[in-house]
Amino acid sequence: MNSQQDKRKVVIELDNVKRYFQVGSETVKALRGVSFKIYEGEFVTIMGTSGSGKSTLLNQLGCLDTPTSGEYYLDGTPVRKMSKNQRAKLRNRKIGFVFQNYNLLAKTTAVENVELPLMYNNKYTSKQRREAAIQALQAVGLGDRLEHKSNQMSGGQMQRVAIARALVNKPAVLLADEATGNLDTRTSFEMLVLFQKLHQEGHTIIFVTHNPEIAEYASRNINLRDGKVREDTINPHIKSAAEALAALPQPQDD
Amino acid sequence: MNILNLFKVSIRAVANNKMRSFLSMLGIIIGVAAIIIMMSIGQGSKESIRQELSTMGTNLLTIRPGADMRGGVRQDPSAMQTLKIGDYQCIVNEKKFVSYVSPEVTASGQVIYGNSNTTSTIYGESPEYLDIKQWKVEEGQNFNEEDIRKASKVCVVGKTIVNELFGEGKEAEAIGKNIRFKSIPLRIVGVLEGKGYNSWGMDQDNVIIAPYTCVMKRIAAQTYFSSIVCSALTEELSDAAIEELTQILRNNHKLKENAVDDFTIRSQAEMMDTMSSTMDTVTIILVVAAAFSLLVAGIGIMNIMLVSVTERTKEIGLRMAVGATGMVISLQFLIESVLISLTGGLIGVLLGCLISQLFPLIGMPSSIPAWSIYVSFAVCTLIGIIFGYIPARKAANMDPIEAIRHE
Ligand SMILES: Nc1ncnc2c1ncn2[C@@H]1O[C@H](COP(=O)(O)OP(=O)(O)OP(=O)(O)O)[C@@H](O)[C@H]1O
């Protein structure tokens, strides 16, 4: 890592993080000592074979879980010794989650779905909440779908709502687990365009994926194997998702 | 999340599942409606009995033979023959706090006039009986002391007797006619004004009142009274009157200092209390039965809430992931179950009130005690909290990672 990177703000720092699961008499070592720093404004993909520990790592980063040993600093705050409630608050203020299957509330409008994280933050008035949600939906290109219910939207639109929901609390880091896993190629690229736009606006993004192609659109790639970092590379030539999308064959009219 | 938002979330969850919410409310609705109905009937009967007894004169005193039976001890039949003509005469001569006195002898049987007949009760009384009962003669007149002395075969009758034997509205024609009670001819001298049914459904107008001497001698063939009724000068003087009557009777019966009374004097106030407490007991038994149905309804709510929590595991996981604490999640479900039981309670109260209003139409008195409504709401809230607690805790204890992956 060069000196230029070191001057940037560290958003995430893992120091020899281990996560063991006790299954019966056996110990499953999902993470066997992972250390890295992620700086503000990075777009990092995390790849690795199935069972290499990607989701386990993301759960650590998202403060949904705590390490068996080692320490995790989120925005400078050590997480390992935090109580459940403290972690809930930390997630609420500093983390934005995007899930593979969107996880929107049923029979609920886009804007209400996006408001959800702010409902658990008493600092927001209902007016501020609504404004922030509308802003986030505009940022993902759904400014005209505010009152659409979750069951009235396409997969791509639902994932946009989910991304807006992840952005609404202005998180320190955006965490995505297979965020394009359920979408077709075209919609996946549209989603990548959106992530790249957010990246350019300065958001820190961590994107777990099986798809090696996606790494070409990120600024950095971390490869896991057997619960350890196998490879951690900076991408010198970030491809433009917008160009790739334009190059895709036009969808057939039906 | 503030409480208002939690309520909104819970209201939506209930509204999103209308059928299920309604079904889980049903038990509460029925239970609460049943309780309101029971209480209103209990209260209504109490009020109407009270009213009835007070129109019979709140200063009414009844002397019965035999010691106080409220202990439930069985008594020798001879103990029931302690009230004699001498007692009556002593009371009449010595009374100071008592205004009217009438001995009472009763008999039931068939009354005949021409080819008509009916079953009735004959009351042997003194002329003062009508004053004690505040009962007026509508047609004709009351019998008098002369009739008592001669044990005259005369009587005054209630409206029902006239209707049955002479026909509707034939009061004037009935006067002077001879009816037969157990083959004894009695000449009707008066017809009483109508009183209608009392709250036990007894027809108060199906009576024949005759001189007690006549009934004792010619009909019942007995030398003792079944009771003596008196009225105190005023209601306030009831206690003084009881004291006075007790002394007169004890002297007359030559009871020793330490002997118990061989008669019992009850005031109307005491009768009311006894009636009230009997009604209360019945009401309590019915309400307890209804309360058990509420318990079952609560378990029903718990059941539905547990299903609901399991079904919404993913939602719970999501809410936790975006920052909901276990406390807030459990509150959400607790409010939901309280909402269900309270809405059920509200519907139940309305239904109960509605049905209670219908009872008077079929002649059943009902009056809803206001506190029963407050208690219903309080109980429903409590049920919601108690039976919502386990599902809420289940939701709060979920692991967000597992919950969000749940399919
Ligand atoms: N809660 C748990 N209890 C026990 N073992 C677990 C648990 N979570 C994960 N593991 C184990 O830890 C290892 C890593 O799992 P993880 O889900 O992190 O892999 P992954 O890289 O996300 O795989 P995939 O690409 O299939 O999603 C696996 O061997 C898994 O069985």
Ligand SMILES: [Mg+2]
């Ligand atoms: Mg995984």
